[in-house]
Amino acid sequence: MDVIPLSNFERQQAILTLLKRQQRVKIAQICEEFGVSEATARRDLEALASQGLIQRIHGGAIPLHPAAPEPPLLERSQEQAEEKARIGRLAASLVQDGETVFLGSGTTVLEVARHLGDRKGLTIITNSLPVINLFAGKENIQVVCLGGILRDSELSFIGHITENALSEVRADKVFVGVRAVDLEHGLTNDYLPETMTDRAILKAGREIIVVADHMKCCRVSTAFLAPLTAVHTFITTLEADQSFISALQELGIRVLLA
Template sequence: MGAEMQLTTERLQQIELILQERQHIRVTELSEQLGVSEPTIRRDLKKLESIGRVRREHGGVSVATSTTTEPPILQRVTENIDEKRRIGQMAASLIQDGETIFLGSGTTTLEVARHLYNKKNLTVITNALNVAHQLAGNENITLIITGGVIRHSELSMIGHIVEQTLKDLRADKAIISMRAISLQDGLTNVDPLETNTDRVIIQCARKVILVADHNKFDKVATGVVAPITAVHTIVTDDQTPLSTVQNLRELGLEVHLA
């Protein structure tokens, strides 16, 4: 990520955090608080408005009334369920007995967890409560739960505690999901507080496997996690456009269609 893009991304995240506290703020106040010009702030707000995060008003900005970070995980459990089950089964087949894996939060990663029942001597690290619950009764799995601050909508743990724990651990493979995936903008997330945690997760494993149904592609969210090439393998469903699959393979990524 270029230095300028990183600064812009960090500033967008700061604006969202400020709005979470204030709900409404004037452009002049944002300019003073963030130490950049008003034209720069207006360009930032235009970007946030384009993805439905804020509503611009005369001289200021407020949180978009229709904006949610994303539907809660309990609402998403039945979305594209057949595709997610196939993706979960295929991703689980890439895991070998005796490996240490990180398994992230999300509805698709939960399907991966459900297909690990026949694996032997696995160690699974997770920051997801639903994944931990799914695996807790499996005596063939050594389960490590990271701890951290609960993000209730995702049943996941984020923040400094998770990040510090993962800095002390190494996995053979990290299996993650992501809210938005783009060839140009890479892996992005809608929650600015979760972005740093996602970055540390990617760094804890020798190989990163991204599980994502077709709806996640060609989308961009506010917080940049990593370029698409930070991923080694993508498991998706057969409704993902073939042009997208081909472009990913040309970048050197291994792509499996479930």
């Protein structure tokens, strides 16, 4: 017996059900599941996106929900811990002896710091209290601490004092973490008062390296930080969506997978 094709509405509702179950759907999967052309699949996604029901990403869609607010630093330290360790190891391998490196706040950047212990002659610039504590007393490493207002949940310094200090320093490499990375909306974080400090950090070095586990890809948070054109290197993990990675590479961003 022939299968009765679904109406546009029925098919779009089925796509929503699919998204709820697996959190991501690709155009190729829609074509295979429902026996439709790529053009029809794209129209379905565009229709759902225009109703505010999904978020379009390169090659497919994800559910329409922003990145959740970040829990405190210590609470986050166990989230995606294995991925963050892989990212930290790979990111640290980019640092050469004698370089000046900026290390931002957050658990992923802290993993980068933990893998720099064998480098010699480094100058570490940071607004992160855990990074300061990690390198305090280490031989052959000079630590430049940026003062400011201590953000208790993140254990980082922010505000105009921090920003003024950032205007006085330059790093060979800047390592920063973000709450969310999206092709359309760029880099976003979830704490508006920190935005100006984050932007000042991106002006403090020659190479901007963003480190983020795959859960932060194709997500949007509250505070716009910078467009993707501000990023030179993006380090994430093999679990990241390949179409998203390919789109970053097409923008000229070097992508490294841990």
